[in-house]
Amino acid sequence: MTRLNSLTAERDDQLSRAFAALADPTRRDMVARLAVRDATVGELAEPYDVSIQAVSKHIKVLSDAGLVSQRRDAQRRPCHLEAEVFNLMTRWIERYRQQAQERYERLDAVLAEMRGDDQPTESEVRKRGGAS
Amino acid sequence: MTRLNSLTAERDDQLSRAFAALADPTRRDMVARLAVRDATVGELAEPYDVSIQAVSKHIKVLSDAGLVSQRRDAQRRPCHLEAEVFNLMTRWIERYRQQAQERYERLDAVLAEMRGDDQPTESEVRKRGGAS
DNA sequence: CATTTCTTCAACCAATGGGTTGACAAGGGC
DNA sequence: GCCCTTGTCAACCCATTGGTTGAAGAAATG
Numbered sequence: 001m002t003r004l005n006s007l008t009a010e011r012d013d014q015l016s017r018a019f020a021a022l023a024d025p026t027r028r029d030m031v032a033r034l035a036v037r038d039a040t041v042g043e044l045a046e047p048y049d050v051s052i053q054a055v056s057k058h059i060k061v062l063s064d065a066g067l068v069s070q071r072r073d074a075q076r077r078p079c080h081l082e083a084e085v086f087n088l089m090t091r092w093i094e095r096y097r098q099q100a101q102e103r104y105e106r107l108d109a110v111l112a113e114m115r116g117d118d119q120p121t122e123s124e125v126r127k128r129g130g131a132s
Numbered sequence: 133m134t135r136l137n138s139l140t141a142e143r144d145d146q147l148s149r150a151f152a153a154l155a156d157p158t159r160r161d162m163v164a165r166l167a168v169r170d171a172t173v174g175e176l177a178e179p180y181d182v183s184i185q186a187v188s189k190h191i192k193v194l195s196d197a198g199l200v201s202q203r204r205d206a207q208r209r210p211c212h213l214e215a216e217v218f219n220l221m222t223r224w225i226e227r228y229r230q231q232a233q234e235r236y237e238r239l240d241a242v243l244a245e246m247r248g249d250d251q252p253t254e255s256e257v258r259k260r261g262g263a264s
Numbered sequence: 265c266a267t268t269t270c271t272t273c274a275a276c277c278a279a280t281g282g283g284t285t286g287a288c289a290a291g292g293g294c
Numbered sequence: 295g296c297c298c299t300t301g302t303c304a305a306c307c308c309a310t311t312g313g314t315t316g317a318a319g320a321a322a323t324g
Contacts, residue, residue: 082232
């Protein structure tokens with residue numbers, strides 16, 4: 001932990017909160033519904049058989065993660081989905097997914113070469129054994 | 133909860149595990165490093181000042197989420213990043229991000245209309261009062 | 265065969281998370 | 295002004311999680 005890049009600490013926290021928020025099926029369902037239209041806490045709570053306080057907590061989690069915002073409309077607190085943090089998550093995931101995919105695509109070639117010809121190229125050796 | 137679409141329950145579980153797995157900064161860091169190259173448990177553990185057992189647990193979490201796989205190489209258990217579940221996550225996020233973004237882009241127009249004319253269209257009423 | 269290396273399993277502990285109920289704040293509607 | 299609706303806060307409960315240490319499994323090596 002100590003060695004994690006401290007420059008990305010804040011962003012890490014946001015990512016952590018965002019991923020954690022979406023780890024709950026109920027919250028993901030709320031997000032899905034908020035993508036269609038804004039909704040008050042009561043409206044959001046309606047489909048689930050949990051207390052409205054529980055739903056309020058869920059919204060707080062989503063809100064702390066920056067995934068939703070709430071405005072005020074009389075007694076109501078309509079929730080609105082914020083796209084920005086989703087971008088952050090997508091970018092994080094895509095970065096590593098692509099690296100993994102690229103490595104995977106190269107794997108076939110490497111394996112074929114190793115099977116057909118015992119002498120893999122220098123760059124492939126570097127990749128497998130590789131330094132730092 | 134009961135009302136969540138039961139057809140997507142399995143996928144939901146996988147998504148839940150995947151999001152939960154990536155909610156931890158240490159695990160995200162592991163993923164980042166595994167994107168570069170496969171690594172054994174010991175290699176993965178090296179940068180962090182936690183026990184190797186803790187790291188082993190982290191790997192189990194990632195593995196249960198389907199994000200990494202482990203093969204055997206003598207005593208070692210090299211870990212490999214699996215791109216597939218990342219696709220699942222990206223698709224989920226992108227779906228709702230896009231909806232939110234589209235709605236956001238339309239918002240200006242809607243607001244202008246509501247301010248200029250007190251009588252929202254039927255379809256807008258349906259949207260706000262909306263059924264299921 | 266005994267030892268050493270790499271990893272996981274098991275038991276435990278403190279902290280977190282999702283749920284509950286009860287009280288209270290904030291704002292119309294009568 | 296009173297109350298009814300909407301939502302949050304607070305305290306509590308129990309299950310899960312991330313960490314620890316100690317023991318055990320799996321496989322090469324002396």
